Amino acid sequence: MRTSQHERIQELLGVYAADAVEPSEAKEVERHLQTCAECQAEVTEHRETLALLAPAKSQLRLPAFNELGLDLSTPLASVTPLRAPKRTVPAWTMSVAAALVFLVAAVAVTQARRADDLSTQLARSSTAAVAAQALADPAARRLTLETESGEALADVALLADGRGYLVPRDLPELSADQTYQLWALKGPERTSLVVAGSRPEVLAFRASPDIDGLALTQEVAGGVPQPTKNPVAVAFLRAA
Amino acid sequence: MPDRQAASDAALMLAVGRSDQEALEEIYRRHAGSVLNLAARVAGSSALAEEVVQDVFTTVWKSPATFDPAKGSLRTLLLSIGHRRAVDVVRSEVSRKRREGGTDVHSQSGSAEGEVLQMLQAQHVQQAMGALSDGERRAIELAYFGGHTYREVAQILDEPEGTVKTRIRAGLRRLRTEMVNAGVNNEN
Numbered sequence: 001m002r003t004s005q006h007e008r009i010q011e012l013l014g015v016y017a018a019d020a021v022e023p024s025e026a027k028e029v030e031r032h033l034q035t036c037a038e039c040q041a042e043v044t045e046h047r048e049t050l051a052l053l054a055p056a057k058s059q060l061r062l063p064a065f066n067e068l069g070l071d072l073s074t075p076l077a078s079v080t081p082l083r084a085p086k087r088t089v090p091a092w093t094m095s096v097a098a099a100l101v102f103l104v105a106a107v108a109v110t111q112a113r114r115a116d117d118l119s120t121q122l123a124r125s126s127t128a129a130v131a132a133q134a135l136a137d138p139a140a141r142r143l144t145l146e147t148e149s150g151e152a153l154a155d156v157a158l159l160a161d162g163r164g165y166l167v168p169r170d171l172p173e174l175s176a177d178q179t180y181q182l183w184a185l186k187g188p189e190r191t192s193l194v195v196a197g198s199r200p201e202v203l204a205f206r207a208s209p210d211i212d213g214l215a216l217t218q219e220v221a222g223g224v225p226q227p228t229k230n231p232v233a234v235a236f237l238r239a240a
Numbered sequence: 241m242p243d244r245q246a247a248s249d250a251a252l253m254l255a256v257g258r259s260d261q262e263a264l265e266e267i268y269r270r271h272a273g274s275v276l277n278l279a280a281r282v283a284g285s286s287a288l289a290e291e292v293v294q295d296v297f298t299t300v301w302k303s304p305a306t307f308d309p310a311k312g313s314l315r316t317l318l319l320s321i322g323h324r325r326a327v328d329v330v331r332s333e334v335s336r337k338r339r340e341g342g343t344d345v346h347s348q349s350g351s352a353e354g355e356v357l358q359m360l361q362a363q364h365v366q367q368a369m370g371a372l373s374d375g376e377r378r379a380i381e382l383a384y385f386g387g388h389t390y391r392e393v394a395q396i397l398d399e400p401e402g403t404v405k406t407r408i409r410a411g412l413r414r415l416r417t418e419m420v421n422a423g424v425n426n427e428n
Contacts, residue, residue, distance in 0.1 A: 011402070014409030015390040019327045020383035022391070044312050046409075049416045050323070050384055051316040051426050053365055055277040060286050062273050065265045068294050072261050072301060127305050161258055163305075204305030 006036065013039055017046030031176065034199060128202040131157060131165035145216050145233035153233040154200075156214060158207060166194065166203045174198035177221050185213040185236075195223030213237055249314035250307075257304040264301055271315050272297070275322040282326035282387050292325045313426040323384070330387035368418035376411030379404050 009032045015021050016029045033040045134140050134157035141158040155167045166182055174180065180196040184207050193214070194205040198221070207214075213236035217229045244252060244266040255263035275296050280289035296318055299306065307317050369377055375397070382393045383404075390408065394401040419425075 011405050011409070014412050015383060015405050017412070018380070018384045018408060019324050020388060020390045020393065020408070022389060040311075045416060046412045047320050048312055048316050048426055049412050049419065051313075051319040052419055052424055053369075053380075053384065053415075054274045054319050055281055060276055060280055060289070062276055063290060063293070065268045065272075068268075068297065070294065070298055070301060072264070127308060130305075163257060204303070206302070 005032070006039070009036075009039060010042070013042050014046055017043050018050060027176065034201070127165070127204050131167050131202045131204070134159055134163070134165050135167065141237055143214060143235035143237060145214060145235045147233050151233075153216065156235060158209070158237075160209060162206045162209060164193065164205045164207045166196065166200065166205065168200045168202070171200055174218060178218055179221050179223055180232075181217050181219045181223050181227070183215045183217065183227055183231075184208065184211040185215055185234075186211045190215075190227050192223065192225070195219075211237070250309050253300075253304055253307045253314060256301065264297065267300070267314065267318075268297060271318050274315065275318050278319055279322050279326040281385050282323060283329050288329050289326070292322050292329065295325050296322045315426040327387045364419065364422050364424050368415050368422065368424075371418045372411050372414055373407075375399070375403075376407045376414070379407045380411050380415075383408055 009029055012021060012025060012029055016026060021029065029039075029043075033043065135142060135155060137157070137159070139160065143156040143158065144152045145154045145156060146152050152169055153171050154169055156164060157167070158164045171180065176198055178198055180198070180200050182193040182196060182203075182205065184191040184193050186208065191208075191211075193207055194203050196203055196216075213234060215227070215231035215235075216233045217227045217231050219228060244255070244263055247255070247263070247266070249267065249270070252263040252267050256267070272293055276286075276289050276293050279292035280286050283289055283292065299321055300318070306321075307314055311317075312320075372380070378397060379390075379393055379399075382388050382396060383390060386393075388396065390404045391401055393399075393408075394404045397404065399407075
């Protein structure tokens with residue numbers, strides 16, 4: 001059974017790499033790629049090939065970098081802080097503030113040391129490797145996202161420069177029409193950090209260093225601009 | 241990061257991860273032209289292509305971890321994101337025009353601007369494309385540069401959908417072989 005599905009997906013890999021499939025087919029391929037290294041490698045090869053086809057010359061004028069109008073002044077604001085109207089804020093967001101009273105403060109950190117030798121880091125630059133490195137970094141703030149009953153669902157490492165890594169431990173797989181979504185908690189604000197998919201792997205995100213905590217919710221696939229569900233797990237910190 | 245111009249793409253992306261704007265600017269200098277050209281070819285509009293470029297570099301700035309050297313070169317990543325965005329633009333324009341009863345944006349390839357946007361492919365690419373059968377080449381061009389789904393390509397070419405899928409996959413493999421033999425790659 002698996003073989004037939006694998007073969008059916010294989011037939012789609014060329015057109016998938018060329019962005020020539022329907023959205024529903026793209027999602028089906030992406031689900032398969034999460035568990036099939038062979039197909040992932042083929043897609044990578046096709047994309048490398050297609051990139052070589054990109055036109056080399058044109059009469060177009062490339063805008064100067066500073067003409068692009070990129071918002072580079074606030075790089076940590078990778079998502080817009082969400083100010084949810086009161087009527088749409090789930091009840092759990094109110095309990096978060098109260099819960100903070102009982103929480104152990106996380107260790108405040110200074111700017112994490114950064115090796116200038118980028119080539120050394122490069123060897124370990126896959127997201128999982130960097131996340132593992134961050135979790136082991138004594139200067140990183142480490143958090144565990146726990147359920148109400150204390151079950152640890154995922155670990156998080158927060159670096160002083162705003163980078164963060166979500167490392168799932170035992171996150172139950174969701175149906176394809178759902179996703180996990182990680183939120184930063186800062187006072188009454190709930191800021192989306194990352195839409196993690198139905199079967200999260202190690203993910204990187206950016207978060208402001210002065211957040212109060214994190215929450216993980218289950219939302220509709222694609223994510224939502226503000227949480228609509230109670231969190232399945234939370235973690236709190238407070239700079240000492 | 242003292243010498244950005246000498247740094248590899250991967251090193252620059254690590255610097256972007258540390259919010260180094262000048263590293264992003266160097267990446268822009270190296271690769272934005274390719275992204276712009278590809279987006280213009282797909283979207284049929286230089287204005288839309290500039291929006292795509294802006295979108296691509298915003299994505300890279302905000303999500304530097306999108307780049308994983310184990311999954312391909314930075315150039316490939318930027319072009320993949322740009323192509324996806326350009327295709328989205330084309331398809332949303334097609335939907336809008338169909339709703340409004342207008343002409344298909346795909347027909348823009350024959351428009352005045354489409355003529356201006358004719359791009360020159362490198363000689364090695366032309367040679368590699370020459371190794372493909374006519375069916376493979378037309379299917380790849382319609383899908384990749386035309387922004388068509390394989391089902392649309394099948395209708396245009398009056399071929400079974402399965403044939404189009406097979407031709408595109410086989411054509412990409414043949415292209416890869418040709419370009420590997422020619423020593424062409426996307427590495428910085």
